[in-house]
Amino acid sequence: MTAGLIIAVDAMSGDHGADVAVPAALDVLAATPDLQLLLVGRGDVLRPLAGMPLPARCSIVEASEVVGMDERPRDAIRRKKDSSMRVAVDLVKKGEATACVSAGNTGALLATARFVLGMTPGIDRPAIVSAVPAAHGHTVMLDLGANPDCSADNLIQFAVMGSVISTDLYGIDRPRVGLLNIGEEDIKGTDEIREAHRRLGAAPINYGGFVEGDDIFSGDVDVVVTDGFTGNVALKTMEGVARFIGSVMREEFTRSALRKIGGLAASPSLKALKGRLDPNAYNGASMVGLAGVVIKSHGGANRAAFASAVRVAVAEARKGVPDQIGELMARVSASKDSAPSPSG
């Protein structure tokens, strides 16, 4: 473990590369007095963007390569050992950084992080977790795409990891966990889901039972657990609906001169609406379950969005999320061995 709060930023990946990553990371640095920043990438690219001399608490770690956005995970691991992504993850492994952030390709980052860092004890597979806006503030949701097929064990581990994220990042005491299903009756869903449901009922977490897709937003639960296929589809569906509603609104508010005037009069409300639903404010998905903090920024993130991802890294590093997950998982495993069989 490192002494201070040190974040390694892969400053070369993502659609906009260093042009976005460097200023975004420096924004967070300026606002976070105890943060030390390691910008990872080609010094000749990063130095002009970071300023000379470099800001206080900021240094550059050289990495000569960049993992392409379409590069296969295994190729990234085998052939790009000096990529900005790999070097950023290596810094976490070596204890020279407390967390890392990358806007690089998801598959490569996940595979690299798992290969380099390994897993938190008790967790079999990493999951991608993020928060979405909901009636009561935020709902933490996982898995968002790392594991298309999930066993009951995986789902239970996701419940543990989601609980820790909800508490550590959103301050929820005893977060209520829902398991995504297509009906609230015990008979629906796959075998894996029914088994996870039965076992979660006996686990020392605040399990609230089955939920459906609309409960992601209802505020009834703080954490929604599902497999990576369903979670990814749900996440993309949300983005699609929100974008579609936005485009219909733009059409309706520009349909005539009178409608445009109405739009002007409504613009404070519309701006507030946009702000509350702004996906940039929710950028920064955690790859949880690893023996280290790894945050994935959206590849197309702008400066504000990338900064949001860096802030997630800061928050998880401060709380020591991987250790918290290991501790809660140990309690859940212990309870499994001693608990009587629940009635569901």
Added chain:
Amino acid sequence: MTAGLIIAVDAMSGDHGADVAVPAALDVLAATPDLQLLLVGRGDVLRPLAGMPLPARCSIVEASEVVGMDERPRDAIRRKKDSSMRVAVDLVKKGEATACVSAGNTGALLATARFVLGMTPGIDRPAIVSAVPAAHGHTVMLDLGANPDCSADNLIQFAVMGSVISTDLYGIDRPRVGLLNIGEEDIKGTDEIREAHRRLGAAPINYGGFVEGDDIFSGDVDVVVTDGFTGNVALKTMEGVARFIGSVMREEFTRSALRKIGGLAASPSLKALKGRLDPNAYNGASMVGLAGVVIKSHGGANRAAFASAVRVAVAEARKGVPDQIGELMARVSASKDSAPSPSG
């Protein structure tokens, strides 16, 4: 097959029972000169609502029982042989109606319809299909909940059924079909999805490849195919997002006196927006793949929404959707036997 256009309406089921079903069905009857309506249920309940004498082209078919909204499918089949739901489906089986509509419980309706009507040749399992608003008009999506686990064969059959619905109900010539996945690369997704992808590439339908959740709304495809678990979650997620955005809008537009004035000025646009996204206008999910037209209305449908479901039944009855599905499925099966293995 029946000579005319005769729709059997289960007039007792749903949250509001006959109070909604009867006036809604009569609304469609009044607007559809060649329609004959069979209201199925208890005459003493239906007659006062339908008027005395009954409107022209409307008759009542007695059924003494009602399937409960939480009743198990097998109990509905075994013990409620004189339910309004069962009798409505029986009328289709006997050729005394061309289609039936029910707002009763989904599981019971699906099981009853499958038990009584059987399947269209070439289709193994019924699927629930509906249209959702999208950039280009509508996207037809299935399965929305009938089959949590799907084989490649099921997915291919869904593609056929979705194509027929898109053409027959929305007038799309050679509808473009997408297979829902979590990435557009061939390597992602489950084995079943990859196999369906490979085989759809060689089928005589307009297959457009993998799509992601946001493509449901993008207008890139006319039909989105997925398993019933994922489809149901995506549908409920859409409903949840739309409701959440609506509630945030109401909050923002009532936050202050000035905001309320802005809301008034914007109300023509907001009303138009609401109209375009109104879920009532999209009520009426088809249970396709059966040897007969069966339309499921939302249990909580109001008069306008239930009428929309009856109109879907009218449209599918006119087009003879089950026969169209059988014919396209036969062409797809024939091509499978003769086509060379595609490269995907």
